[in-house]
Amino acid sequence: MLDVEVGAVAHGGHCVARHEGRVVFVRHALPGERVHAVVTEDNGGSFCRADAVTVLREAPGRVEPACPWAGPGGCGGCDFQHADHDTQRDLKAAVVAEQLSHLAGIDREITCEALPGGPLGWRTRMRMAVTDDGRPGLRAHRSHEVLPVGDCPIAVPGALAPVLAQDWTPTAEIEVVHDGAGETHAAELLEGERHPGIGSGTAHEHAAGRDWELPAPAFWQVHPGAADAVVAATLDGVGDLRPGETVWDLYGGAGLIAAALAERVGPDGLVVNVESDPDATGAAGRNLADLPACRIVRGRVEKVLDSLVRVGASEATGDRGSRPPDVIVADPPRKGLGRTLAGRIGGLGARRIVHVACDPAALARDVAALAETGYRLDDLRVFDAFPMTHHVECVATLVREPDPQEAR
Structure with a gap:
């Protein structure tokens, strides 16, 4: 003590x-x-x-936690239930600012913006564990211990009811998705294999003015308001994107951002959506079929990056793929782009790069790496897309500084 x-x-x-x-x-x-x-x-x-x-x-700012499992020795899912919502956002803003200063040498005042709905009842996707006697629960902080919780106050109301009502395979994990249509999908993950358990397995969502259909396990924003917020911030970040231009949407998932970009560049433009997950690329192909500007490329970004300038030399996109990107959007996994890949992306010369990130440390490292290739952080939006936890969603806009050699 x-x-x-x-x-x-x-x-x-x-x-x-x-x-x-x-x-x-x-x-x-x-x-x-x-x-x-x-x-x-x-x-x-x-x-x-x-x-x-x-x-x-x-x-x-201290308050009584909304969940009895949120205290010391309890569930590891929430970090800040002992703080009111304004205080939580202030804490997150302070972390983003500190990481930018420490890792990228950028001192900037940060505001963490709230999304609609408040701090409870927002989580639509979560991973549960199973006790030795088959009861679903959540893990204790930094532990394999499974706590047989009766519900979760940050989950969408009713989302966990069908999961908690039945027994599951001991030691399995349960992937739970509650989609925009109100259906709960749950599958067991056991020894590297997914076994369907509840729901149709096909999630239906509505965001950015479009309806989306995708396999439940495919990536989608966890907070119901996050998809629209990220798309809007990305569109602000790409700035004066003009009809006929070329955009690369790296780690594009099911095509959420690509669809909005395609509306900007029009049918004579090109939006290349790059994603390695086959479920997501399949969904992107179906959901973006009405947008002639969109081209789907399945593969790891670091593996296909050098060949992307040739994408489009086909009947689907004519000769538009021979051009380098005017703008790049990147939404990498939590670990970020990494120094090597960020350097390669920065070397392509796009006038703007919009970086979507869920980890402020990884974002700061990527911003520092991109600065070495001539990019300046122009704008940063930070969203409280994960209330009660320490996580945030960031949308950073980087602009290419003029090269003195090119100016001469």
Whole structure:
């Protein structure tokens, strides 16, 4: 048991304290509080992890958690249930700002924008685990222990009811999707294989003014308001995209952003949607069939990048694919683009790059890498697309600085 003064929030859902010269990452605390914290993990070295179990001096913004499983030793799904919604967004904004400053050398004031609906009842997709006696539940923080919860207050109301009503294979995981049509789909994941359990397996969504049909496991935004927010922010980021131009939508999934881009470039333009997941590319092919500007490329971005300038030399797109991209949109997985791929993308010379990211540290590293190829961070939108957790969704716009050599 440690008696500590809690300092700033850190990336990962905890705050930083110090005890006898060591860093203590404290969950369930707020900056400025004094707490008793129980050490939960200590592998030696310069830091350990702890849970605040008694608050000796409260900070403004502290509230009673909405879920009894959200406290010390409980479910690891939520990080900030002990903070009101405004405080949560302030904490997330502080983390994004700190990561940009530390990893990219950019000092910028950040605002974390709320999405419609409030902090509860928003989650449409989640991964559950199964106890040894077949009951579905959620894992404890940084643990394999399965907690047999009766429901989850951040899940869309009613989404988990059919899942919790039946027994599942012990030690399996359950992939749960509650789509925009109100249907719950659930499949068991066991030894690397997916076994359908509940629902039709085909999710129906509505976003960006279009109806979407896709396999339930294919990527889609978790928050019901996130898809529209990300598309709108991306369209703002691409700026003066003109009819007939070429856009690459890297990690484009089922085509959500590509559809909106295709409307901008028109039938004489080209939008290349690159995605490696076969479920997503299949859905993109079907959902974008009415947009002649769209071309679907299945493959890993780093593998197909060099060949993309030749995409379109076919009956489907004529000779439009011989041009480099005017604008690039990238929505990589949580780990980001990485330094090598960011450098390759930056070397293509697009006038704008719009980077969609769900991890502020990965985003900051990518922004720094793109800066080395001549790009400046022009705008950054941060959305609270995962209330009660430490996660955010960011849409960063980078513009290419004029090359002095080219100017001469």
